[in-house]
Amino acid sequence: MSFPRYEEYKDSGVEWLGELPSHWEALPNKVAFRQVKAEVGDAWSDTQLLSLTLRGVVNRDIDSGDGKYPADFGNYQIVEPQDLVMCLFDMDETPRTVGLSGSRGMITSAYDVFRCNPDVDPAYVCYFYRHVDSHKGLRPFYTGLRKTVRTPTFLSIKMPIPPLGEQKSIASFLNRETSKIDALVAEQRRLIELLKEKRQAVISHAVTKGLDPNVRMKPSGIEWLGDVPENWQMKRLKHISPFISVGIVVNPSSYISENPDDLPFIYGGDIREGIIDWPNSRRISASDSALQEKTRLQTDDILVVRVGAPGVAAVVPKACEGGNCASVMLVRKGSFNSQWLCYVMNTPVVRFQVEVVEYGAAQKQFNIAHAVDFWAPVSGRSEQDRIASHLDKRIGELNQLQIEADRAITLLQERRTALISAA
Structure with a gap:
């Protein structure tokens, strides 16, 4: 500029x-x-x-x-x-x-x-x-x-x-122009918040009401959840997954490898909603991971943050197969669609239950003993597949809109910086 x-x-x-x-x-x-x-x-x-x-x-x-x-x-x-x-x-x-x-x-x-x-x-x-x-x-x-x-x-x-008059003119010009840019940035940020709300609403509706708007409903038996489709069941997490555990508990840091080519060793800080940042995670050798077979990762397992941002869940990708985990809850894959259950875990359906049992002032966390009794509305496997596929598509669209809004904010901020520098 x-x-x-x-x-x-x-x-x-x-x-x-x-x-x-x-x-x-x-x-x-x-x-x-x-x-x-x-x-x-x-x-x-x-x-x-x-x-x-x-x-x-x-x-x-x-x-x-x-x-x-x-x-x-x-x-x-x-x-x-x-x-x-x-x-x-x-x-x-x-x-x-x-x-x-x-x-x-x-x-x-x-x-x-x-x-x-x-x-x-x-x-x-x-x-x-x-x-x-x-x-x-x-x-x-x-x-x-x-x-x-x-x-x-x-x-x-x-x-x-x-000269003073010119200083004031420059400052006045920049006040005016940067205010316009700031207003545009604020609009994009509001859009991002609306997209996040829409994303949560789309997921929550799909995993609690299903995709058929004409389906008969019944009381879930849980006051804060309301009605669910008539052919669904309410199940506790321990009756959905065949095995639920924490990651490596005893001295997990002793297993950390310095070899970047070793297997991913996932901690809670590596997990965001629906995503495991395995490329930047710690590493564990295949031999050390094999020693901890109980928590050894399999593709389509689900990992849930226990400490810091309790309840945030993501599906284990193929790239993490054979690796291991610590400071998280491991929900072993089963006959359910893992992506469907991950969506359920990341909605208020489960997050509300996490908030009820979490403790700690500096860092919120929860105990596995409480988590295994969390309730979830469970549809048949074929419907889980349809819900997961539908949400993958819709959430992908909303995420793309958010990426575009983030990009717009970056460009506006760059323009703001360039404007000030040029003036």
Whole structure:
């Protein structure tokens, strides 16, 4: 993306800035703004908590329980409207290192707060450093293992300074254009949420009501489930699968192989809804896996996350045949359609039952002793096949729409970055 060029340019004298319009100046940051640091002290209880995020400087609710907070915020620093907040450490890992505050509040003293001089527009400075942050342009100034830019170093770095009126025009243009892009991104994100809801509704209806809209229904006998097709049965999980167990329990880490050509060794973190990320999983040798025959994986087994995201299930693909598992629930394949049961496991039909028995504050989990008694509505095998085939097609279509929406968001965000860089 480019804009009409100015009539005349000059060498900025700063290698990483290159040429500037002839009427612009390359000046140290300390000429444009100064550091301010004032502790909030005893007034913290009456001061809005702020946080630096990808969305900029935003308000946080101390009482929400979302995140870890100190008992006392007295050493937090005051932020005034139009102050710049910078994170000058862990800069490669920090998604957004600069933000412009729109309100008064307090923020952790780990950040640096800067206030612009009267002839410098804060929004312009923020956009410039967002451009720098987009390609981590401050890397040459990092020091230490935490990739920190020391405050005196940062204040000595030069940035391009146009006349104040031009700064305001650039910032106003970017505010207007990025707002349009942000609105389009928000629309795509809303679409993704609607697609997720649609996906869940399609699956839930198919596995609880079937595909025939005219089928006779009967009470399931389970209040929260309601009616099911007349020829279906309600069965506990232990009466659907011939064998249910946990993965390797005793020192599973001792079986981990460093050979990338060995067999997949699946942990809960490798499982997403309907997908096992086996290419990036740990490995176990064929001989070690054979020693743990009870949990040795077979194609079309089902693995269910026990800890962290309890209840998330996926079917074991052929690529995992002969491998093994740990920290998961293994549901051995049987006379049922595994893909059908996986769909059932990933709906509220089973997830609700998981929530009832799960425990743990830091990491939710459940016991196999409870899981074997989970209820599921069970159709005949031929109907399971039809349901699985139908859902594979419909969910594939919805997933493709989500992929396209994700791609649109990526392109819009790239356009946003390019727009800021070009301006």
